[in-house]
Structure formats: structure tokens, C-alpha cells
Amino acid sequence: MTKEEFIRDVGSRIPPAHPDTEWHFREECIRGKFLLYDGKKNKCVCTNCGYEFDIAPGEYSRMHGLQDICPSCDTQAICLSAGRGRKCYEEQHRLLTFAADGKSLWVVSHDILVRFEDFARAQLYKYINEVFEINADEQRHWRYKDGWYSGSQFWEELKSLNVAPLPAAPYCMSKYTMHIFTEGIDEIISNSDCRYLAGEDLRRRMEWSSVVTWIAMQMKYPALELLRKGGFGRLARDRIDGFNYQGAVNIRGKSIEKSLRLPKKWVTALRKAGISEDINSTELRAFQKASEKDRKFIVENFEAWADLLHSYRAEGYIHIIEGVTTLEKYYKYMTGQSRKDAVLYADYIRNAKALGWDLRRKRILFPDDLVAAHDEAMELYEAQKNSLIDKQIREHAVDVDYKNNGLVILCAKSQGDLNKESEVLHHCVRTYGERVASGQALIYFVRKADEVMMPYYTLEIDPLTGVVVQCRGSHNCSMTPEVEAFRKGFEKHFQKMIKEGKTCQTA
């Protein structure tokens, strides 16, 4: 609609904002307190109190950007030259105000440009850019569209109830600051259909991006109020934050039981168990689907149950758990543990199995302290795995007696060797353990003959072809000419050994 149509149909119905709005805005919102001076007219003005005074020629000439004190109101202010760099100092603000007409709550968003061009108190240029009308029957939203490129300006009615994002130029922060004017808010709200929202709850919600949506959603879906007041705060919040309930909550339900799609007995049980405030829609849906018997069980072991429900690999964990016990016994056990974490239990069971522990024994299946038992099993398993890998690495190792140009070669014999090499040279040979153990790769350490303990270069060779796959030094650096020559000689030597069958330990 055009500007004129908007003013006639909508604008004329908006009740005036609280009379203190402008005063409040000047007091609280204008950011800078400045002493603006004009070196030509030899005048200075305080933007805080509006006091204008004469200055001596040159008195402020070196004060630009520095602090001074207003002779009238004693405010500490920053001195700005009125003529320097820009025409005048200006700020941009966005302000939400509330008004009510007995039925509708009106929320109006203003763009306010603050300028000091007339060398007195700030001039405010106000433009309305958005209007919301909220009552029990409807929630409407209009936004001003300034198509500066096409020269068209008009008002558009939107379905969404979200406030407009701030205009931001690319590569720079928006210059706007946002404010919500809350003076007399409870009285204003009481004078509209939204009256039951007056009070504490609303004040906590005063966030620029969500307050309007919150009010509008409450009016659109009375079930949200039922949920909120009925102790299911998370469910009410999630809907307003834009989460979809996926059918878990009946948003048009006329009672809390109908909204939650649960009989009274279970609504009360969730509340009594202290679960209601935090339950989310995924949990609620699973709870609705559960049998009567399972529900009782879930209420008693909620945390452990919810953890498994939300686990990314839930199916895998359930498979592991059900391989050794029942889910019922698992939940009960986890409820008594400090960390109700399915990953922890599944890891523990995997390691315990690999170590050959007897999981039929209750002490092993359900250790008193899962965290401690988990860590112990993991350490033992790692040690066992490493000793197996070391054995295999030794089986595949091929000692080569090769020296050249002050360099010697040593074959890696254990995971520990690889770890140390990685640590000193900052490369990733430590991750090659399993490939070396399986005979897919051979790792050699190139060392200086007079510093034979000191890692220098690391070399990977293909045990079948004798080709050097890579040769890296500190931080993966490439070879010096000496090392390059050494590599060539070593490669030749190794390939000769293959031909002669001297490397046949490699499978």
C-alpha cells in the first residue's frame, strides 16, 4: 500500500506512545556526550545539556577527540570539531515503542537519526519502519519498503512476525543501536488483549529480536501459555524460538493434557519428577510412543534414557548394550552413575570384551564407578594393542647396513620409535604404526653418523618394490641435496637386497 493508504488505514489507528518516550530517548539512548565546537564562529555547545558558550579564537584548536568538562552541567565530554571531516556528528538508532487501545497492542519500530547540525541540542529525525498490531483475534505486521534503486516506497503487510534485520553495509558493522522503550509497559499491556502477559515474564523477554514474536506467538497459540504456566517452559520457549514440534505438541490444544497429548496422570508424573521444565519435543514424542510400563521406567531414569535417545549413534549403542544386558537394567545402572553417557558405557563394554573380561559377572558388567572402570579398561586395552603392534612391527622390520656421506639408516622397530620420531620432527609418522605392523610400509630413520640418536629425516619405503615413497625432515621439510643423494643410494641398495631375496621377512 502507498504511504497515504497506510497512514489512513493503519497509522491513524496507532495510539500515541508513552509521553516520556522522547525524554527517555534523549537521556538514555544518545550515545555520545560531546562538546561540539566551531572554530570559525568561536562557539561551543554541550550535547548533554544544550548549553552554548563562546570560546576564544584557537582555544579548542588542538582539542579534537580529547576530553573536556562542560562548564554548565559538569559532564565529561569529548570535544569534536563541528567542521572537521564530516558536516556534523550523527548517530543512528532503532527504537521499539508500545501502545495499546483497549484491544490491540501496538508495537512500533522507529528509525531515529540523531544530528547536531543546528549547533544546539540534538535534532531527532524519526521514521516509522515497522508496525505490529497484536490482539486475541489477529497478529498483523507491516513494514516500510524503501526501494531506493527503483524509486518506489510503499508499505507491505508481512506474514512473518519477526522484526526487520538492521541494515548493514557489506564489510562493516551496522551503525545502528537498538533500544526498547519499556516505560509503563505493564500498564500499556494491561490495556490490551495481551493483558495476562503483563509482569515479570515480559520484562525478562525484552530482547530486540524476539520480544514481538514472543508476544504475538502467545496470542496466536494460547497453548504456549498453558505450557509455560504448567511447568513445561522448554517446550513453550522452543516454539517461539522457531523449533518445530514435529507433531509432539498440539499447539491448538485447549488444555495442557491435550497440548501434550498425554493423560493427566503422566503430565503430573513428569512434573513431579522435575522433568517437565526441561523436556523437549523429541523426548516428549518418544515418551508419547512408549508403553505404560516403559513410561514409568522413563520417568524414573529420565536422564540416562534421554542421553541414549539423543545419541548420534544410538542404534549402535543399543546393539552393544543389548548384547550384554537389557535396556531396562542399563538405564537403572546409569541412573546411579555420575555421568549418564551411553558413549562411555559402550566404549567400556567394547574394551572389556577385547580384554576378555567376564561380562557375566555383575561387578564387571556394571562397575561401581563407570568413569574409573572405563579409563582403566581403555589403558589396559591400549597397552595390549601397542604390544601386539610392536611385535608385528619387529616381525616385518628389515635391517639394512647402509652408510654414505656421514649418514646412516635405522629401521623403526616399535610404535614408540615412531612416536618419538614424530614428536621431535613434528610430522605424522606416528600414525603409520598399523601400516608398518601389517607389512604395507617400512619406515627408516636417516641419522647423522655422529648423532645417531637424534632424529633427522624419516623415510618410507615400499617393501615390495623398494621405492622410497617419501622422505621428510622437521615439519615435513623436503630433502637437502645430501639427503637426496643418500636416498637414491639407499633405494638402489634396498632394491638390490630385494633381488637377492635379503628382504624376504617382509611378507
Ligand SMILES: [Zn+2]
Ligand atoms: Zn552540558
